Amino acid sequence: MSNVRVRFAPSPTGFFHIGSARTALFNWLYARHTGGTFVLRIEDTDKERNKQEYLDVIYDSLRWLGMDWDEGPGIGGAYGPYFQSQRNDIYAQYLQKLHDAGRTYEKDGAVWFRLEGERSVEFDSYKGCEVEKVDAAPVVINDAIRGRVERAETQDFVIIRSNGEPVFHLVNVIDDIAMGITHVIRGEDHLSNTSKHVLLFEAFGAQVPVFAHMPLILKDPSIGKGKMSKRDRGALIEEYRERNFIPEAVRNYLCLLGWNPKDDREILEIDEVARLFELEAINKDNARFDEKKMAHINTEHLRALSVDSFVEKSIPVLSKAGLWTPETDAEYVRNVMELSQGKARSFEDLAEYVSYFFSETYAEDPKARTNLFKKGEPLVRLAEALQCLEGIAEWTAESLQKAFDDLAQTYGHDKPFAWFPVIRFSVSGVSGGPDLIPMLVVMGRGMVLARMKAFLSKES
RNA sequence: GUCCCGUUCGUCUAGCCCGGCCUAGGACACCAGGUUUUCAUCCUGGCGACAGGGGUUCGAAUCCCCUACGGGAUGCCA
Numbered sequence: 362m363s364n365v366r367v368r369f370a371p372s373p374t375g376f377f378h379i380g381s382a383r384t385a386l387f388n389w390l391y392a393r394h395t396g397g398t399f400v401l402r403i404e405d406t407d408k409e410r411n412k413q414e415y416l417d418v419i420y421d422s423l424r425w426l427g428m429d430w431d432e433g434p435g436i437g438g439a440y441g442p443y444f445q446s447q448r449n450d451i452y453a454q455y456l457q458k459l460h461d462a463g464r465t466y467e468k469d470g471a472v473w474f475r476l477e478g479e480r481s482v483e484f485d486s487y488k489g490c491e492v493e494k495v496d497a498a499p500v501v502i503n504d505a506i507r508g509r510v511e512r513a514e515t516q517d518f519v520i521i522r523s524n525g526e527p528v529f530h531l532v533n534v535i536d537d538i539a540m541g542i543t544h545v546i547r548g549e550d551h552l553s554n555t556s557k558h559v560l561l562f563e564a565f566g567a568q569v570p571v572f573a574h575m576p577l578i579l580k581d582p583s584i585g586k587g588k589m590s591k592r593d594r595g596a597l598i599e600e601y602r603e604r605n606f607i608p609e610a611v612r613n614y615l616c617l618l619g620w621n622p623k624d625d626r627e628i629l630e631i632d633e634v635a636r637l638f639e640l641e642a643i644n645k646d647n648a649r650f651d652e653k654k655m656a657h658i659n660t661e662h663l664r665a666l667s668v669d670s671f672v673e674k675s676i677p678v679l680s681k682a683g684l685w686t687p688e689t690d691a692e693y694v695r696n697v698m699e700l701s702q703g704k705a706r707s708f709e710d711l712a713e714y715v716s717y718f719f720s721e722t723y724a725e726d727p728k729a730r731t732n733l734f735k736k737g738e739p740l741v742r743l744a745e746a747l748q749c750l751e752g753i754a755e756w757t758a759e760s761l762q763k764a765f766d767d768l769a770q771t772y773g774h775d776k777p778f779a780w781f782p783v784i785r786f787s788v789s790g791v792s793g794g795p796d797l798i799p800m801l802v803v804m805g806r807g808m809v810l811a812r813m814k815a816f817l818s819k820e821s
Numbered sequence: 822g823u824c825c826c827g828u829u830c831g832u833c834u835a836g837c838c839c840g841g842c843c844u845a846g847g848a849c850a851c852c853a854g855g856u857u858u859u860c861a862u863c864c865u866g867g868c869g870a871c872a873g874g875g876g877u878u879c880g881a882a883u884c885c886c887c888u889a890c891g892g893g894a895u896g897c898c899a
Contacts, residue, residue, distance in 0.1 A: 485823090526897085581832085609888075779858090
């Protein structure tokens with residue numbers, strides 16, 4: 362156990378942004394890498410946002426991505442409470458220290474933090490008014506990712522609003538001090554705030570934590586410019602959950618956005634990532650979100666799943682699509698899934714991919730149909746196949762294989778593939794799917810022959 | 822406007838700190854072949870980048886400077 366303490370401090374907004382997820386993930390990884398403590402703190406200063414359902418979005422998303430917190434809501438810990446809305450006494454105590462040190466004053470009903478340095482009044486052409494500027498010494502930030510960053514604050518800033526509520530900068534710093542946070546890992550959008558924060562840490566006489574400002578996630582170029590916002594397609598974790606992405610895959614992709622293991626591996630176990638993870642290895646430049654790459658990582662994870670786990674994950678998907686009920690034969694489901702795992706690209710597509718296995722009615726793909734009838738005599742081939750398959754004694758892969766070999770022999774076509782496409786289409790309505798023979802075996806003699814007959818009589 | 826951060830294939834990135842092994846590697850996407858009796862996989866190949874300009878050096882993607890571009894901040898939001 363190390364003394365590293367990191368925190369993830371989301372505000373309950375009712376959604377969980379992919380950038381937040383990555384910030385949480387990098388904090389979590391650092392805690393796991395160092396054997397430190399991962400704290401979850403809820404920044405619910407805005408009372409409107411303090412709704413249980415909003416909180417659940419945060420908890421559910423973190424759990425879904427496998428990020429367990431060591432201290433925080435539902436867990437407890439020695440540094441609680443973990444909701445900012447319950448920490449007013451602590452803020453008041455800390456504020457008093459600032460008062461005593463002469464670093465605060467009131468103006469316009471708000472409490473301001475006083476900078477130290479020569480003061481002068483200047484005309485700010487950007488704001489279009491006169492402002493009081495302070496010639497304060499530049500703040501030096503030794504950022505674990507960016508190195509030395511120097512930035513000067515030039516104006517006093519509000520720490521308590523005129524309505525009595527403390528602002529983010531104040532409570533954030535107080536909480537980090539009071540909770541013993543040693544490393545602040547957050548998005549680069551906070552880098553400019555950090556000079557304020559350092560000043561506050563120093564004014565409190567507290568040790569300044571190590572800062573690590575990670576690059577932002579930018580929109581996919583096809584969507585637009587700038588950092589990804591909650592309104593952008595693909596920006597919300599809930600979306601991937603609903604689309605049945607594999608959480609390990611989403612997490613894996615997020616790891617790769619701004620960090621990599623320095624070799625060419627991309628599909629990684631989270632334990633391995635935690636072992637290798639270093640703040641210094643995080644990239645400096647912003648990353649662009651790429652849906653296709655994420656889908657690919659998801660497919661890789663899907664392929665790597667054990668059959669048991671693939672089946673288990675497929676049940677809710679099938680159920681939602683109305684293809685599965687508790688009465689559905691478990692062995693049949695498993696057999697179908699075994700055929701499909703290496704073929705389907707995602708659980709999102711799975712239901713459609715296997716629908717004809719579970720439903721008596723299934724749609725015909727018009728394009729596949731056109732291609733099928735474009736050449737040859739598919740119906741004649743189907744009739745030949747039907748007659749042959751009706752005659753086989755045992756419905757196994759071997760006997761089916763032999764039947765097709767015989768068919769080729771008898772009718773003189775050079776390859777059994779003269780029969781394959783039309784059989785496939787007649788029993789499934791589509792041109793693609795699992796390997797034909799194993800698929801026919803799994804479907805069973807009854808279903809296959811009935812569908813072939815039905816198709817023939819419908820088309821003749 | 823000001824301040825801060827950044828800049829290697831369309832995208833994610835390796836290489837940069839400790840200059841030569843880089844005719845810049847991998848992955849996604851895309852394109853073309855091949856394997857596969859169907860379907861999908863898979864394999865091979867192709868396309869494709871050191872933002873630009875100055876230095877320093879025998880030698881620069883790697884060090885320095887400038888410019889351009891991108892991002893962020895500039896709130897009594899978080």
